[in-house]
Amino acid sequence: MINGKTILSMLGIEKRYGSVTALQGVDFSLRQGEVMALLGENGAGKSTLVKLLAGLERPDSGTVAIDGQPVRFRSPHQSLHAGIAYASQELSTIGALSVAENICLGGDSKSPIWTTRKLRDRVKPYLEAVGLRDIDSRTPVDQLSVAQRQLVEIARLLSRNARILILDEPTAALSDVEIEKVKDVVKALAREGRSIIYVTHRLGEVFELADRVTILRNGQSFEPIDVEHLDIDVLIERLLGRRLEQMFPTRGASPNEVVLEIENLLAPGLTTPTSLKLRKGEILGLAGHLGSGANAIIRAVAGVAPQYSGTIHLSGDAFSPRSVHDAMNRGIAYCSDDRKRDGIFAVRRIAENLSAPAIDRVTVGGLISARRETELAGRLAAFFDIDGGRLDSQAGKLSGGNQQKVALGKWLGIEPSVLLVEEPTRGVDIGARAEIYRHLRTLADHGLAIMFASFDNQEILGLSDTVATFFRGRLVRVAPSDRVKPEALLRDVTHPEAPSVGDVA
Amino acid sequence: MISKTIVASLPHGRISEVMRRRTIILGAAAMLLVLVGGATTPGFLTLDNLLIVIRAASITGIVALGMSYITISGNLFALSAEELAVLSACVFAWLMRSHYDLATGLVLTLLFAGCAGGIQGAIVARGADPIITTLAFGALFRGLASLVSNNKNILLETDAAQWLGTGRPLGIPTQSWAFAILTIAAWFVLQRTRFGRRLLLTGANRHAAAATGLQVGQASLVALTLLGLCCGIAGISAASQFGLAVANLFTGLNIDVIAAVLVGGISLRGGLGTPVQAALGAILIALLENYMLLHSFTSGQRMLVVGCLVAAATLGFHVIQRRHA
Numbered sequence: 001m002i003n004g005k006t007i008l009s010m011l012g013i014e015k016r017y018g019s020v021t022a023l024q025g026v027d028f029s030l031r032q033g034e035v036m037a038l039l040g041e042n043g044a045g046k047s048t049l050v051k052l053l054a055g056l057e058r059p060d061s062g063t064v065a066i067d068g069q070p071v072r073f074r075s076p077h078q079s080l081h082a083g084i085a086y087a088s089q090e091l092s093t094i095g096a097l098s099v100a101e102n103i104c105l106g107g108d109s110k111s112p113i114w115t116t117r118k119l120r121d122r123v124k125p126y127l128e129a130v131g132l133r134d135i136d137s138r139t140p141v142d143q144l145s146v147a148q149r150q151l152v153e154i155a156r157l158l159s160r161n162a163r164i165l166i167l168d169e170p171t172a173a174l175s176d177v178e179i180e181k182v183k184d185v186v187k188a189l190a191r192e193g194r195s196i197i198y199v200t201h202r203l204g205e206v207f208e209l210a211d212r213v214t215i216l217r218n219g220q221s222f223e224p225i226d227v228e229h230l231d232i233d234v235l236i237e238r239l240l241g242r243r244l245e246q247m248f249p250t251r252g253a254s255p256n257e258v259v260l261e262i263e264n265l266l267a268p269g270l271t272t273p274t275s276l277k278l279r280k281g282e283i284l285g286l287a288g289h290l291g292s293g294a295n296a297i298i299r300a301v302a303g304v305a306p307q308y309s310g311t312i313h314l315s316g317d318a319f320s321p322r323s324v325h326d327a328m329n330r331g332i333a334y335c336s337d338d339r340k341r342d343g344i345f346a347v348r349r350i351a352e353n354l355s356a357p358a359i360d361r362v363t364v365g366g367l368i369s370a371r372r373e374t375e376l377a378g379r380l381a382a383f384f385d386i387d388g389g390r391l392d393s394q395a396g397k398l399s400g401g402n403q404q405k406v407a408l409g410k411w412l413g414i415e416p417s418v419l420l421v422e423e424p425t426r427g428v429d430i431g432a433r434a435e436i437y438r439h440l441r442t443l444a445d446h447g448l449a450i451m452f453a454s455f456d457n458q459e460i461l462g463l464s465d466t467v468a469t470f471f472r473g474r475l476v477r478v479a480p481s482d483r484v485k486p487e488a489l490l491r492d493v494t495h496p497e498a499p500s501v502g503d504v505a
Numbered sequence: 506m507i508s509k510t511i512v513a514s515l516p517h518g519r520i521s522e523v524m525r526r527r528t529i530i531l532g533a534a535a536m537l538l539v540l541v542g543g544a545t546t547p548g549f550l551t552l553d554n555l556l557i558v559i560r561a562a563s564i565t566g567i568v569a570l571g572m573s574y575i576t577i578s579g580n581l582f583a584l585s586a587e588e589l590a591v592l593s594a595c596v597f598a599w600l601m602r603s604h605y606d607l608a609t610g611l612v613l614t615l616l617f618a619g620c621a622g623g624i625q626g627a628i629v630a631r632g633a634d635p636i637i638t639t640l641a642f643g644a645l646f647r648g649l650a651s652l653v654s655n656n657k658n659i660l661l662e663t664d665a666a667q668w669l670g671t672g673r674p675l676g677i678p679t680q681s682w683a684f685a686i687l688t689i690a691a692w693f694v695l696q697r698t699r700f701g702r703r704l705l706l707t708g709a710n711r712h713a714a715a716a717t718g719l720q721v722g723q724a725s726l727v728a729l730t731l732l733g734l735c736c737g738i739a740g741i742s743a744a745s746q747f748g749l750a751v752a753n754l755f756t757g758l759n760i761d762v763i764a765a766v767l768v769g770g771i772s773l774r775g776g777l778g779t780p781v782q783a784a785l786g787a788i789l790i791a792l793l794e795n796y797m798l799l800h801s802f803t804s805g806q807r808m809l810v811v812g813c814l815v816a817a818a819t820l821g822f823h824v825i826q827r828r829h830a
Binding site for chain 2: 336356366
């Protein structure tokens with residue numbers, strides 16, 4: 001299957017974004033006809049590496065060679081021309097167009113006019129290659145399942161006649177049956193002699209699919225390992241590396257009464273009824289990757305997503321939020337993982353951002369009291385270490401870390417009893433992270449119940465009192481964080497079916 | 506030199522600073538136009554002409570105040586302002602001719618205009634595209650005006666309302682009093698009231714506003730209702746001034762009002778700007794229009810110049826925004 005000929009090699013690749021180093025001296029190679037898994041924790045540099053190959057980013061230094069010839073990609077088009085096709089993490093098919101149109105979209109065409117029949121004939125071999133021969137190529141893509149769309153996306157890569165296919169977490173949003181389909185196609189493609197770079201978080205897929213594995217950690221690469229000789233303990237150790245213990249504050253006193261009680265909850269993203277308890281003064285970390293269901297719990301409690309069945313009790317009273325507004329009025333604050341979209345008002349003043357949820361508290365007879373607003377904003381800014389002299393500046397001008405402090409801090413104005421946070425330190429540099437952890441811990445010490453979801457396992461273990469792990473829509477385990485080993489956590493969120501090696505102590 | 510260092514030491518992105526700078530630039534441009542106009546155009550700086558300019562600026566300005574709320578609430582523009590003003594003028598003229606007393610005529614016309622705006626607002630609040638919605642309603646209003654007036658002049662047949670159109674308390678036209686008072690009111694509501702803050706926040710980031718528990722639809726609904734009222738005032742004022750209403754009143758008002766908002770430097774992305782900027786923009790546009798009239802520009806030429814100004818303003822602020830981002 002593997003004829004050993006190296007077709008792609010990258011040497012000493014460096015890439016910086018401003019002051020952040022994403023890749024430092026990364027080596028990577030790919031042989032013809034192999035499936036190379038690319039593994040690493042969030043922020044390890046996987047996406048950056050594949051984006052360089054796809055021509056979406058340019059390296060600051062280092063060399064890339066295809067068939068021994070040095071190449072430089074200035075655009076996705078050039079990368080495609082060199083035989084590299086890339087399917088991004090988000091599905092990029094266009095729902096209103098037909099399967100055939102999606103496959104041909106953006107490709108080179110010799111004829112200026114396409115008839116439906118011409119399109120159908122042209123895409124037929126590609127659809128067969130991805131196992132979609134039963135699908136009418138005139139079907140609009142939005143009538144297909146997510147897995148079928150993923151396969152259409154792969155067919156599109158094939159139509160470019162690419163020798164190197166990059167699949168960035170192709171199974172993240174798929175069900176078990178659908179994942180099998182995608183896996184079969186990937187195997188078949190490798191047999192045809194194509195080379196595949198397979199980015200994933202799921203260790204199970206590595207063992208089933210890949211020939212070799214390259215691990216990235218903190219922007220550095222390790223020698224590729226043959227899967228045949230792979231030892232899962234080595235794999236996990238390399239993935240984790242040494243921890244930054246001092247980043248996290250010491251835990252608080254033992255928590256007391258239950259504030260939020262979730263029983264047999266079913267909501268979008270959850271496949272099995274889920275029960276969880278959140279106590280006053282407790283920080284509960286929900287661990288799991290994209291599509292694991294960790295965020296589903298938070299969204300249902302926040303009133304963003306509907307609740308199919310089950311019950312939620314808030315301080316003993318039944319609670320089923322119909323909207324964010326509803327949840328807010330009951331003292332539940334929710335900070336989503338997309339700060340830019342719905343976390344801050346970038347063009348407005350920091351003070352206005354901080355007072356936004358508590359606008360009623362700074363209003364007297366319909367008029368905003370400048371004195372009350374300044375007082376409230378000043379108090380929140382002081383708590384979160386936001387420069388009080390900058391309250392009149394636009395929130396969008398702040399660094400990512402300070403923006404996150406504003407996005408979180410604004411909720412304190414309504415004096416919530418429960419704080420729900422998705423990815424509390426997304427897009428936040430290391431220094432500000434430690435600060436945010438410290439503030440969240442202080443809030444918990446003051447009696448706030450905090451539930452957060454994170455892809456970052458270090459964050460989960462370092463910040464939480466209790467850890468709940470999720471995998472593909474179900475709750476795997478709930479345990480006090482000091483009794484969860486990093487290895488067990490990683491196994492839970494990537495591959496809970498694996499035989500236990502480093503279980504709960 | 507000292508003031509320069511103070512400005513440089515200010516943290517970036519103070520909204521008040523950015524907006525004050527834009528307001529000063531606008532004021533300076535208007536002054537420059539007055540001076541250049543006065544020096545090069547006989548009859549430009551006469552009292553009579555200035556009164557005409559101020560009156561014209563006031564009508565455009567009142568509608569521009571309403572339009573600034575639309576833009577600030579994140580809904581770009583309403584393309585039905587001109588048409589609603591015409592229809593309001595027709596409604597008012599018809600009411601007056603039908604021997605309703607002035608107060609009833611005023612109340613009913615404003616009620617009508619407010620509702621006409623509110624209906625569009627309710628539709629936009631439900632998620633419809635503001636441009637398309639108002640474009641459709643603009644055509645509807647224009648058609649109604651044409652039907653109601655049968656494409657002929659509707660004479661008021663009473664001079665009860667004449668004072669509203671041509672009166673000059675303390676030497677200043679009534680429209681300009683209305684313009685000045687409304688500018689202050691619009692500024693106050695936006696900057697100082699909870700409703701104004703909600704409008705600004707919704708315009709700044711609709712998703713964040715929803716996530717913060719604000720009623721996102723409310724901003725569009727109220728903004729379009731207020732614009733409707735502004736159009737009603739413009740219609741009443743014109744009908745009173747000329748003693749009649751006709752379906753081709755206010756030709757070119759939409760583009761003038763949009764120009765006022767754009768030249769005023771109100772951000773098209775929403776959430777940033779004040780009605781004062783739109784008011785100054787309207788004065789600038791009215792001065793320019795008047796200057797061109799006195800130099801006997803044809804209507805085509807005038808539209809060309811205003812179009813160029815809008816394009817330049819859009820481009821200019823876009824470049825500034827990108828540099829700051």
